[in-house]
Every structure is written in C-alpha cells, then in structure tokens.
Amino acid sequence: MSDARRIIATVRDGGSPSVADLQWFAQGLATGGVTDAQAGAFAMAVLLKGLGEPGRVALTRAMRDTGRVLTWRMDAPVVDKHSTGGVGDSISLLLAPALAECGVYVPMVSGRGLGHTGGTLDKLEAIPGYTVDQSETDFRRIVAEVGCAIVAATGEIAPADRRLYAIRDVTATVESIDLITASILSKKLSAGLEALVLDVKVGSGAFLPSADQAQALARALVDTAIGAGCRTSALITDMDQPLACNAGNAVEVAEVMGALTCDPVNQRLWDLTEALGGELLALCGAAPDAATGGQRIISAIRSGRAAERLARMVAAQGGPADFLERWRDHLPAAPVVRDVPALGQGIVARIDTRAVGEAVVHLGGGRLRNGDAIDPRVGFSELKGIGMNVGPGDPLAVVHAATEAAAERAIAAVQAAYVLGDGADAPDLVQGRVA
Ligand code: URA
Numbered sequence: 087m088s089d090a091r092r093i094i095a096t097v098r099d100g101g102s103p104s105v106a107d108l109q110w111f112a113q114g115l116a117t118g119g120v121t122d123a124q125a126g127a128f129a130m131a132v133l134l135k136g137l138g139e140p141g142r143v144a145l146t147r148a149m150r151d152t153g154r155v156l157t158w159r160m161d162a163p164v165v166d167k168h169s170t171g172g173v174g175d176s177i178s179l180l181l182a183p184a185l186a187e188c189g190v191y192v193p194m195v196s197g198r199g200l201g202h203t204g205g206t207l208d209k210l211e212a213i214p215g216y217t218v219d220q221s222e223t224d225f226r227r228i229v230a231e232v233g234c235a236i237v238a239a240t241g242e243i244a245p246a247d248r249r250l251y252a253i254r255d256v257t258a259t260v261e262s263i264d265l266i267t268a269s270i271l272s273k274k275l276s277a278g279l280e281a282l283v284l285d286v287k288v289g290s291g292a293f294l295p296s297a298d299q300a301q302a303l304a305r306a307l308v309d310t311a312i313g314a315g316c317r318t319s320a321l322i323t324d325m326d327q328p329l330a331c332n333a334g335n336a337v338e339v340a341e342v343m344g345a346l347t348c349d350p351v352n353q354r355l356w357d358l359t360e361a362l363g364g365e366l367l368a369l370c371g372a373a374p375d376a377a378t379g380g381q382r383i384i385s386a387i388r389s390g391r392a393a394e395r396l397a398r399m400v401a402a403q404g405g406p407a408d409f410l411e412r413w414r415d416h417l418p419a420a421p422v423v424r425d426v427p428a429l430g431q432g433i434v435a436r437i438d439t440r441a442v443g444e445a446v447v448h449l450g451g452g453r454l455r456n457g458d459a460i461d462p463r464v465g466f467s468e469l470k471g472i473g474m475n476v477g478p479g480d481p482l483a484v485v486h487a488a489t490e491a492a493a494e495r496a497i498a499a500v501q502a503a504y505v506l507g508d509g510a511d512a513p514d515l516v517q518g519r520v521a
Contacts, residue, residue, distance in 0.1 A: 103429040105144045112148035122456070129259035130135060139306075141339055142264045143279040146310055147271035152246040152348045153239070154222065156193070156278035159430035160230070163370035164191045165363050166277060168270050170303060171203035171260075171287035171293055173443040174328030174469065176338040177285065178206045178236065180359045180387065182347060183395035186233025187386035188363070188379075190372050193229045195235040195243055195273045197251060198461070199452040201260040201293065202443030203335065207238050212462035214416055217404040219352035228402045233400060242274040254403035256456045261293045267306045274311070281370035282332060283362050284308065289326030290516060291439025295324075299518070304520040322518035323363060327437045327472050330355045334451045334465015336417040337486060341467070343413045346393035354471075360384050361516050365410050378386075420486035421465040422493045426500045428463075428476040435507030437472060445499035449485070449492055461488055466500065 088110035096103050103111070111128065114120030117192055120128075137145060145358055158164045182208065184194045196218075198205035207218045218238040223482070228235040239248045247269050254260050254269075284307050299418065304320040311318035330352045333334035333342040345355050364380025373379030386392045397410035406416050446452055450461035468478060469483040482504050487493035 090120050090128070094124060094127050094408070097135055097137065099188045102141050108141065108144045108423045109148040109151070112145065112152050112246045115249045116152035119493060121390070124261065125253045126257040129254050129257060129265060132264050133259045133262040137264045142267055142306060143310055143313065145264065145272045145312070146268040146275070149244055149246040149268050151274045153241070153243045153276055155276050156222070156243070158191065158278050160191050162190050163280045163372055164193060164278060164280045165366050165370050166192055166194050166274060166279050167283045167285060167366055168265055170182050170270070170287050171200055171448070172287045172325045172329055173203060173291040173439050174330045174333035174338065175204065175357055176209060176330060177355065177362065178354065179339065179342040179396065180392070181236040181262065182236055183361055183365050183373040183399060184383045184386045185366065186360060186395050187391045188367060188372060188382045190367070191229055192234035194223065194234065195239050195277050195387055195415070196236050197273070198519035199447070200251065200255050202291070202440050203293070203445060204335070204338065204443070204446065204452070206236060208460050209338050210236060211460070212339050212417060213400055213405045213409065215404045215406060216400060220403065232398045232402050233395060235403065239273050244371060246270045252456050255453055263294070263303050265308050266303060266352065267310055270307065270444055271310055271314070275314050275316060278379065279316050281366060281385060282311055283366040283369060284318065284320035285358070286320045286322045287363055288322050289324055289439065289513065290324035290437065291328065291443055296308065298361070301518065301520070304518070305376050308460050308520050319365060319369055319521040321365060321516050322520070323358060323511045324515050324517060326440055326473055326513045327439055328442055328469050329358065329397065331469050332465065332467045333446050333460040333469060334449070334486060335460060336419070337465040337467045340341045340413070340417055346387060346396060347390065348388065351412045356384065356387070358513055359387070375474050409453040418463045422487040422490055424487070424493045424497065425481040426483045427479045428482050428487055428504070428506065429478070429501050430506050431476065431478045432506030434470050434472050434474050434476065434504060435510040436505040438439055441499060441503035442466065442469070445496045445503070448499070449487055449496050464488055470504070471512060472510050476506065502505065
C-alpha cells in the first residue's frame with residue numbers, strides 16, 4: 087500500500103519511487119490526502135536527490151492526470167509558450183494577444199510568482215477586476231471568442247501542481263529540474279496544446295543559473311513534452327539582467343501596455359516576443375519559418391491590433407472595458423516612489439538579478455509565506471541594463487514602495503545588486519535552441 091512517509095523516504099535515500107507511488111502521491115496532492123508538511127518534504131527530497139528521467143516523466147504524467155486534459159476542435163492550431171521563471175519578464179502578456187492576432191489560439195494556463203521570480207497571474211491581478219480563476223466553460227468560451235485567455239490551473243486542470251507550486255514557493259524547493267519539468271508540463275499538457283515553445287532562462291536571475299543546467303532543463307522539458315505528443319522546442323534566454331526595465335506587478339503591466347502601444351518600446355521585450363512567437367508559429371505550421379513568424383508577431387504589435395486583443399481579453403476576464411484607453415488610471419500606484427541612486431560611477435558590468443527579484447518579493451510584490459497577499463503596486467521601474475553608463479547619484483532604478491522604510495531597504499538591495507566597472511557588453515538575449 088502507498089504511504090507518503092515511505093515514498094518520501096525512498097526519494098530521500100536516492101531510490102526511485104514506482105509509477106504507482108508517484109500517481110498516489112500526485113493524487114494526494116490534489117485531494118489533500120498528502121499534508122503540506124509531506125509535500126514540502128517530498129519537494130526537498132526530490133530537489134536534493136532527483137527522481138531520474140523515468141521518475142520525472144512519471145511525476146509529470148501523474149500530476150497532469152490529477153485533472154482534466156482538455157481537447158479542442160478549433161479551425162487553427164492551439165499553442166502556448168511557458169517560461170521557467172524570470173525577473174521583469176512580462177512576455178506572456180505581449181505574446182498571447184500577438185499570437186491570437188496571428189490566427190492561432192492560446193489557452194494559457196499560467197503560474198503565480200515563484201521564489202524570486204514574478205508570475206503572470208499576479209501581474210494580471212494588478213488589473214482591477216481581472217479574474218484568473220475561470221471555469222472550464224468560460225475558459226473555452228474566451229479562447230474561442232478572443233483567441234487567448236490567461237488563467238490559473240483550476241481545480242479541473244492539474245490541481246496537484248496548483249498545490250505543490252504554492253508549497254515549493256515558500257520552502258526553497260523550486261530549483262529542481264524534475265520539479266520544474268513536472269510543474270510546467272503538467273499544466274501545459276493538460277491544456278491540450280498542439281505546439282509549445284519554452285523559454286528556459288539562464289543567468290543570475292534564473293532558478294538554474296548555469297548554462298549546463300539550463301541546457302539540461304531545456305532537454306528534459308523538450309523530451310518530456312515531445313514524448314507526450316506535443317510539438318515543442320525551447321529557446322535558452324538571458325536572465326543575467328532583468329528582461330525589461332520594470333519588475334513587479336502593476337509596473338510590468340504598465341510596461342507591457344507601453345510596448346503594445348509603442349510608447350515607449352522596450353527593445354528586449356519586443357525582441358524576445360518576436361523570437362518566441364516566431365519559433366512557435368513555425369513549430370505549429372502557421373508560418374513557413376521562425377523569421378517570418380517573428381515578423382508577423384511584430385506587425386501584430388506595431389499595428390496596435392495586439393493591444394486591442396489584450397484589452398478584449400482583459401474585459402472578457404472581468405477587467406475594465408476601457409483598459410486600452412485608460413490603463414494608466416486603472417493600474418494601482420504605490421504611495422512612495424523614489425530614485426535608487428548609484429553609489430559610484432561607471433558602466434553597469436553585472437547585476438545580481440536574483441537579488442533584484444528578492445527585493446521585489448520583500449517590497450510585498452511576491453510571497454514569503456504560503457497564501458501571503460501580494461501588493462500589486464510595488465516594484466521597480468527604469469532598471470538600468472548591463473553596458474549602461476551611470477554617474478554618481480544617477481538613478482539605477484526607481485523604487486515603488488508601500489512605505490518609506492520598505493523603499494529604503496529596496497534601495498540598499500538594488501545598490502548591492504549592481505556592480506559598476508569599466509565596460510561590459512550586454513549578454514546575448516537568445517543563447518541557444520533545443521528541439
Ligand atoms: N513555471 C512553472 O509553472 N513552474 C515552475 O516550477 C517554474 C516555472
């Protein structure tokens with residue numbers, strides 16, 4: 087008979103739980119038969135000892151099968167992208183409507199902030215009224231009518247991940263190839279996708295910072311997804327600096343609205359949206375190659391049609407009907423807004439991107455304990471990038487905080503995270519491809 091203690095002990099001692107044990111454990115996560123303490127201990131044992139490839143595949147499938155696996159009968163491909171987690175990475179909010187505008191369907195089942203990284207759901211909830219918890223019927227209706235929807239894994243979709251994800255977030259158990267693979271793919275394979283592009287982060291802000299680990303994670307994700315019948319490829323992309331200039335929740339939505347309405351354009355955000363979107367359109371056969379797909383994504387954004395599509399999705403999910411015209415009025419603003427002055431002079435040579443993400447969490451933009459409420463107003467804007475010149479006292483960023491004391495702590499954290507030197511080139515945005 088299966089027993090959580092025995093399964094945890096097997097993993098702790100470097101053994102391989104059987105497929106039946108992993109199915110039992112995943113069911114226990116979904117139904118509550120496994121306690122929070124047992125889930126945390128299991129996650130720590132997996133992080134320290136690993137499950138091996140068969141165990142990883144079995145856990146992924148078992149977690150997927152705790153919920154429904156959707157099937158679609160649409161007149162165009164059903165596709166999605168997912169990232170392994172970054173700082174200042176709001177790509178999903180740009181890419182989902184741009185892809186929909188290119189004629190494919192995007193039923194995006196996303197996550198909340200995890201560890202030091204931001205989560206698409208928390209960002210969207212900064213929009214007053216936006217509801218990430220949708221019934222399957224409403225999710226299907228919005229995807230059919232708008233072309234894209236961004237929702238939480240419901241009780242119906244991968245409920246085991248919903249629970250384990252929240253526990254990993256607060257137990258320092260995120261950084262595991264097995265757990266990241268099972269988490270991402272249990273959700274994505276439940277959504278009934280025909281094609282999936284993965285954005286595997288590498289660098290100081292990634293869960294697995296080294297190039298070797300990123301390559302191994304990309305390989306595990308691609309092989310597991312293809313093995314489950316989904317056309318999949320991965321781009322390995324830079325997280326040695328925040329992806330865009332803003333990191334937080336409302337501030338990232340604001341940056342996306344700026345990018346979608348071309349005012350101002352953040353080039354790294356656009357470039358990665360183009361690369362991931364092009365890859366995905368080629369993968370599902372909606373474009374002859376990635377370069378052509380990327381051009382279509384950019385023209386969907388440049389024309390303003392992707393912005394209109396995002397606004398329709400926001401309204402369909404309970405947000406304001408006039409979000410496109412009045413997003414500045416609708417997004418909540420922090421009461422304390424202060425510059426982060428540079429302590430010296432030079433060129434930004436290195437950024438401890440994880441520390442910047444942690445600073446957002448400590449401002450209240452992420453969670454320190456399971457169930458903590460998020461403060462959508464806080465974070466950073468105008469973060470300087472690698473290779474930029476700063477003089478003494480010039481702002482490295484602008485902090486948005488709930489109190490003066492929180493702003494002071496965040497200022498010190500960013501000053502410590504930035505290393506100034508004589509020169510540095512910005513790292514390449516796309517550093518590899520795994521298919
Ligand atoms: N995104 C997820 O959905 N899960 C992870 O574990 C990491 C990133």
